[in-house]
Amino acid sequence: MKRLLLSILLGLVAGGVFVQIYDGFVDPGANCFARAADKTDAWNEKLRRESAEPCFVFAGGSEVRMCLDPKLMKDEFGVRAINAGGAAGFGMRCNAILGVDYLRPGDWLVLSCMGTRLGKNLGMTTGGIKFCWRRLGWRMFNTPVIPVTRDTLSHVFRGRSADLSMYITKKMFSPDNMFKYDTNTVLHESGWIENFHTVKDGVFCQFFGHKHHVDSYVALGEPMLLFLRQLQDACAARGARLAIFLPPEAAYENVRTYSAIIAYQFVAAGIPVVKEPTFGRLSNQEYFADLTCHLSPQGVRFFSRSLAAAIAQPDPFWTLSELESYIRSHGYEPSGRKIAP
Amino acid sequence: MDFSTAEFWFTLVPALLLIWIAQVMLRQKEVARRRCSKWLMLLLSLTLLGVASLTTLLVFLTVTMLAWVFCKWGERRSPIQKRILLGVLIPVLLMPLLYYKYADFLCNDIAGQEWDSLRDLIIPIGISFYTFQIIGFCVDTLLRNEPMPTFVDYMNFGSFFPQIVAGPIERRSDLLPQVQRMELPLRSADWQLGIPYIILGLFFKLALADNIAVAFWNEYAGNSAWIVWLNNLLFTFRIYFDFAGYGLTAYGIARCLGITLRMNFLSPYTAGSITEFWRRWHTSLTLWFRDYIYFSMGGSRTKRWALNILIVFTISGIWHGAGWNFVIWGAVSGVAMVVHRLFRNRGMKLPGIVGWGMTFSLMVFVWMFFYDSQPRMLEHHLEVIFDGGNYDLSVFMQELLSRHMQGTLSAFFLILSFAVVLVEYFSGRRYKDEPYRMFLSPMACGIIVFLLVVLNTSVQNQFIYFSF
Numbered sequence: 001m002k003r004l005l006l007s008i009l010l011g012l013v014a015g016g017v018f019v020q021i022y023d024g025f026v027d028p029g030a031n032c033f034a035r036a037a038d039k040t041d042a043w044n045e046k047l048r049r050e051s052a053e054p055c056f057v058f059a060g061g062s063e064v065r066m067c068l069d070p071k072l073m074k075d076e077f078g079v080r081a082i083n084a085g086g087a088a089g090f091g092m093r094c095n096a097i098l099g100v101d102y103l104r105p106g107d108w109l110v111l112s113c114m115g116t117r118l119g120k121n122l123g124m125t126t127g128g129i130k131f132c133w134r135r136l137g138w139r140m141f142n143t144p145v146i147p148v149t150r151d152t153l154s155h156v157f158r159g160r161s162a163d164l165s166m167y168i169t170k171k172m173f174s175p176d177n178m179f180k181y182d183t184n185t186v187l188h189e190s191g192w193i194e195n196f197h198t199v200k201d202g203v204f205c206q207f208f209g210h211k212h213h214v215d216s217y218v219a220l221g222e223p224m225l226l227f228l229r230q231l232q233d234a235c236a237a238r239g240a241r242l243a244i245f246l247p248p249e250a251a252y253e254n255v256r257t258y259s260a261i262i263a264y265q266f267v268a269a270g271i272p273v274v275k276e277p278t279f280g281r282l283s284n285q286e287y288f289a290d291l292t293c294h295l296s297p298q299g300v301r302f303f304s305r306s307l308a309a310a311i312a313q314p315d316p317f318w319t320l321s322e323l324e325s326y327i328r329s330h331g332y333e334p335s336g337r338k339i340a341p
Numbered sequence: 342m343d344f345s346t347a348e349f350w351f352t353l354v355p356a357l358l359l360i361w362i363a364q365v366m367l368r369q370k371e372v373a374r375r376r377c378s379k380w381l382m383l384l385l386s387l388t389l390l391g392v393a394s395l396t397t398l399l400v401f402l403t404v405t406m407l408a409w410v411f412c413k414w415g416e417r418r419s420p421i422q423k424r425i426l427l428g429v430l431i432p433v434l435l436m437p438l439l440y441y442k443y444a445d446f447l448c449n450d451i452a453g454q455e456w457d458s459l460r461d462l463i464i465p466i467g468i469s470f471y472t473f474q475i476i477g478f479c480v481d482t483l484l485r486n487e488p489m490p491t492f493v494d495y496m497n498f499g500s501f502f503p504q505i506v507a508g509p510i511e512r513r514s515d516l517l518p519q520v521q522r523m524e525l526p527l528r529s530a531d532w533q534l535g536i537p538y539i540i541l542g543l544f545f546k547l548a549l550a551d552n553i554a555v556a557f558w559n560e561y562a563g564n565s566a567w568i569v570w571l572n573n574l575l576f577t578f579r580i581y582f583d584f585a586g587y588g589l590t591a592y593g594i595a596r597c598l599g600i601t602l603r604m605n606f607l608s609p610y611t612a613g614s615i616t617e618f619w620r621r622w623h624t625s626l627t628l629w630f631r632d633y634i635y636f637s638m639g640g641s642r643t644k645r646w647a648l649n650i651l652i653v654f655t656i657s658g659i660w661h662g663a664g665w666n667f668v669i670w671g672a673v674s675g676v677a678m679v680v681h682r683l684f685r686n687r688g689m690k691l692p693g694i695v696g697w698g699m700t701f702s703l704m705v706f707v708w709m710f711f712y713d714s715q716p717r718m719l720e721h722h723l724e725v726i727f728d729g730g731n732y733d734l735s736v737f738m739q740e741l742l743s744r745h746m747q748g749t750l751s752a753f754f755l756i757l758s759f760a761v762v763l764v765e766y767f768s769g770r771r772y773k774d775e776p777y778r779m780f781l782s783p784m785a786c787g788i789i790v791f792l793l794v795v796l797n798t799s800v801q802n803q804f805i806y807f808s809f
Contacts, residue, residue, distance in 0.1 A: 001533045007787035008540070014787075015794025150347070159795040161552045162746055165753035 019159045023130045027163060028179035030131055032193075033087055036065055037098070037135055040191030043070060044082050044102055053106075055080040056311060057240075059099025060112025061088030062193075063247040063293040069304045070190040077308035083191040085112075088293075090128025096231055097145050101136055105239030110274060111231065112247040113266070114293065127163070129155040143234035145227070194297055197290035219336075220265045228271055243272040243317065246280035248303045250292035256281045257330040264323040264334045272317035276310045278303075342389045342466065342506045344539075344590040345546050352392065353594075356385045361527050378525040379493045382598075386500040390466075393506075397465040400437050404468075405499045408434060408475045409492065412482050416489050423483040431476055438472045441465055446663035467506035469660060473629055475499055478513045480633060487513060494521045501600070503591040507584070509605040509625035519600050531599050537781040538593030544789045545586030548796040549758060553579040555798055556750035560718060566726045567737035573705045575751060576712045578758040581610060584623070589777070608765035608776030613696040615677045615703060616685070630657055650682070651675040661711070666719055670710035677703055 023030060047055055056079060058064050064085030073081040084099040092111075099109050124146065132140040133156045141148045170178050177183065186194040228242070235242045244266050246259050259279035266273050280303075282288070287299030295303060310316055324334050331339050343349055360381050367374035391398040408430065415426040439447075445459040478498065481487050490498070497520045504511060557575050561568055588605035595602045609621035619627050630653050631640075638649045651672065658671015684690075691699065713719035725731050741748035768779035779785060 001529045003783040004533055004536060004786060007783040008536075008790050011787035011790030012794060015791040018791070018795055157794075159797040161548070161796040161798045162555065162750055164795065165552075166746060166749045169749045169753060 015159070016157055019157060022159075022164065022167075024134055026167070028167070028182060029087070029163075030127070030134065032179050032181050033065070033131065034134065036187055036191050036193055037084075037086075039187060039189060040083055040102075043190045047074075047080050047082065048104070051080070053080060054108065055082050055102075055104070056108045056110050057082045057084050057099045057102045058110050058112065058245070059084045059086075059096050060092075060114075060247060061086055061090065061095055061293075063088065063114065063249075064095075064112050065191070066193045066195045066289070067248055067293075067295040067300055067303060068307070069188070069192045069194075069300050071188065071192070072301065072304045073308035073311075076305065077312040079308040079311050081190075081308070085191075086128070086131065089125055090131055091124040093124045093145050093227065094128030094132050096227075097132055097140055097143065097234075098135065100143060100145065100231070100234050100238070101139065103235060103238040103240040107238075107240040108243050109231070109235050109240055110243045110245050113244050113262075114247055114249060124152065124155070126155045126158065126160055130160075143237070144230045145234050192300070194300070195289040195294050196297070197294070198296075199288070199290050220262075220269065225269055228266075228269065232271070241272075243274060245274040245276060245307060247293065248278075248280045248282050248287070248295055248299065250285070250288050251281040251283065253281060253283050254330075257327060257332055260323055260327050260330075261332065261334060261336055263318055264320065264327065267318055267320050267323060268334075274307065274310050275313070275316055275318045275322075276307050278306060342393050342502060344587065344594075345543065345551075349389075352389065353385075356381075356388070357527065360385075360525055364525065364527065375524055376493075379497055379520075379523055382523065382525060383493055383496050383500060386497070386502040386505065389502045390500065390505070393466050394463075396463070397467070400441070400465040400468060401471060401500065401505075404434055404437060404472055404475055405496065408479050408499075409495055412479055413489055415483050427479060427483050430479055434472060434476055434479070437465075438468050441468060443659075443663045450665070470508050470510055471499060471505050473626075473660075474505075474510045477510070477629060477633060478517075481513045490517055490521060497523065501595070503594040503598075503600075504602055507587045507591070508623070509588060509591070509603040510629050511603060511625065515603060516600070523598075523600070525598055527597075528599070532597050535593040535596030535598075537786050538589050538596060538777075540593075540786050540789050540793070541777060541780045542586045542588070542590030542593060544793050545582040545589060547586075547798075548793050549754065549761070550579050550583035550586055552750060552754050552796060552798050553582070553758070556747050556754060558744070558747060560715075562718075562721065563740060564725055564731050565733070565736045565740050566728070566731040567734070568740050569709070569722045569726050570705070571751060572712075573709050574755060576708050577610075577701075577705045578755070580708065580711070581606070582758070582761075607774065608762070608769055610701060610704075610762045611697070611766040611769060611776065612700050613693055614685075614691075615674075615681045615700055618700055618704065619674075619678065626657065626660070647679045647682070650678050654678060662714070664714050665716060666710045666714055670707060673707050673710060677707070 025031075044055075058068055058070075058081060062085060064083060065087070066085070068081065068083050068085070070081035070083050073079040082102050084102055086095040086098050088095075090098075096109075096111060099111070103109055129140075129146075129152055132146065140146050141152075146152060167178070180197070181193060181195070184196040186196075188194060232242045244263075246263065256279045259281055263273040263279065282299065282303070284299075284302075287295055287302055289296045289299070327334050328339065333339055360378065363377050363381060364374060367377055387398060387402075390401055411426060411430045411433075415423050418426065441462050441464045445456075445462060448454045448456055448459055478495075482489060489495070494517065498511075498513065498517045499505070501511075501516065501520065553575050557579065558568060558572050561572055585606040592602050592604060603625050605623055605625050607621040607624065609618050612618035612621050634656065635649055635653045638652070639645065640649065643649065652675075654675030655668060655671040658667045658669070658674070661667050661670070690696070709722060710719065713722055764779055765776040769776035772778040780789065
């Protein structure tokens with residue numbers, strides 16, 4: 001019996017150690033985003049040394065990490081931006097907490113909310129929890145955004161068979177291509193990952209004609225509102241404030257009305273939304289890299305300027321009346337109902 | 342009563358602790374200790390059923406109480422009266438099963454009604470298993486003149502929690518004497534025997550079956566026959582590891598409590614013939630059908646033996662699920678059995694590896710009828726695999742690349758699955774008919790635990806056979 005129990009214990013310990021080693025040092029995807037986060041740490045320190053003025057910490061998935069150039073935003077508009085983007089696969093909560101960690105009194109946490117994915121992946125994934133653990137350790141549990149539960153703790157220590165099997169297979173058959181964004185990208189000192197991947201012609205076209213037209217919009221649900229309140233509390237605890245920005249997505253411009261309605265809901269719920277005039281809906285194919293939410297270098301320059309210009313103005317956030325005026329001018333009411341002709 | 346959830350173990354461990362405390366307090370009073378153990382075990386089993394759902398508990402109690410009352414009343418009747426009683430009792434016991442599991446299929450699919458309320462019925466967990474177990478008890482008691490046990494022993498026989506929900510379907514001759522002797526000594530020797538099976542069962546379920554479920558291409562509507570075959574192969578292993586995983590865990594838990602259950606799986610995918618396969622797959626159900634239905638119809642001794650086999654297997658298919666795909670699955674399995682028997686009766690036997698290959702390939706094909714519950718999907722998949730033009734490898738590679746995670750998982754876990762079956766084969770050869778013995782040593786347990794931790798998937802699925 002002793003041999004059996006010892007063997008089981010050894011198996012548990014060995015398994016746990018193996019998982020931690022894989023998550024902490026081997027996982028190519030996590031390593032890529034961790035390197036970028038290290039750059040962001042250094043950029044953050046640099047900004048704080050230069051001045052005590054508040055910063056704008058942009059949090060979200062790879063639609064932030066690959067789509068915002070803080071250096072351009074600072075150099076051309078004086079906006080002290082910090083790119084704290086993670087990966088969409090981490091889940092909104094995990095990505096938010098990665099941004100919260102940078103906050104100092106007076107700062108803004110500007111959270112990316114993709115209107116087309118509202119409510120999806122609102123929580124945390126195993127990969128996201130592990131990445132937060134790797135970056136923040138126990139600090140990840142300092143806010144109600146990520147609660148300390150048996151479930152979240154178990155995610156820290158459990159394996160990820162899909163990633164492991166993918167890793168082993170790639171190691172055997174394509175060792176030079178372990179993670180897509182290890183190649184054809186450049187990591188800048190600001191933490192921005194410049195993405196040179198592209199999508200084949202024809203394939204990209206299917207992304208347009210976005211199904212998320214006004215007639216199929218999704219209202220802000222209770223889970224989303226609860227999450228935003230928790231995030232507001234987490235920001236307030238650090239003397240900071242929360243705002244939203246709509247990140248870039250490939251769409252026809254008529255989808256901007258849909259996005260304006262989404263923005264209206266946020267503002268009505270008391271969450272400011274950055275007054276970026278395109279609402280993140282960009283129809284120029286050349287602005288996009290490999291995905292409809294990843295910008296090409298050209299796209300990054302455009303959107304970073306657009307966003308920074310909005311933040312730099314005296315009234316950087318949408319008001320309800322401005323949004324209502326915009327929505328009505330496009331034939332809809334803020335509720336999403338079409339205005340009768 | 343899902344062994345793969347933390348909730349089950351958080352319920353079980355404190356309950357066992359309670360039993361152990363009671364054992365210690367009553368260690369000087371043997372009779373009281375034994376009685377206390379039995380009632381505590383019954384309370385535990387019923388609590389676990391009730392936690393699953395109140396309906397499950399109520400339906401179970403209805404079936405067992407009815408059977409008890411009828412058997413108790415019929416105990417001293419004449420043989421003819423017992424037969425009549427049984428003729429009434431069995432349909433009555435089958436009523437809840439018919440209602441919850443088959444009413445929708447019978448009334449809506451066959452009779453063409455549109456009673457939506459039947460579509461929303463949730464099948465009480467374990468109903469197919471304990472109903473058959475209780476029917477077997479009634480037949481053995483009334484027809485074979487076995488004495489009625491005490492009420493608590495009977496209830497423990499019927500409700501023994503490791504096996505009630507997904508088998509094995511135990512016989513009164515096997516389980517009842519053990520239940521009657523039940524002391525629950527919670528000895529370390531029993532734990533040493535039981536824990537390796539629990540670990541192996543959880544490995545089969547959590548590391549293999551659940552990962553294969555993620556790799557599975559749900560509702561594949563494409564035209565690559567290779568993908569359909571890949572799906573069949575994935576499901577072949579998934580259902581085995583899922584069901585055998587449950588059975589092994591149940592076996593292990595029971596061993597820890599000093600009870601030896603029937604081994605419900607004996608490495609069926611190492612079988613060299615279809616007949617051998619069914620002797621190794623869900624052995625308790627196969628034996629139940631053989632003893633209570635096949636033998637009752639005359640078995641192999643009549644000229645109608647082929648028809649008997651077809652009927653038994655078709656009923657077996659229906660037992661598994663209410664749908665035409667299950668009926669076809671049962672019938673196809675029955676045809677395969679008949680064909681094999683015909684060849685065997687003529688002294689024809691295939692060489693080992695060929696026999697294995699044919700048996701395994703047949704099961705890979707037949708399982709498609711099991712998982713394709715939508716007729717249009719089944720029809721589509723049959724059309725795809727029987728059209729030679731759908732075997733283009735480049736299309737297959739394209740499909741795999743479009744879903745590279747599933748492709749990778751499929752490859753990885755199919756290799757692992759075959760490796761496990763290979764170990765079962767060598768274990769069965771080395772330790773006669775103990776295909777899992779090589780997994781039970783302390784070192785093997787340690788390796789399995791390591792793999793359990795590392796290969797954990799965050800996507801967990803309920804045991805497939807809970808649906809039955």
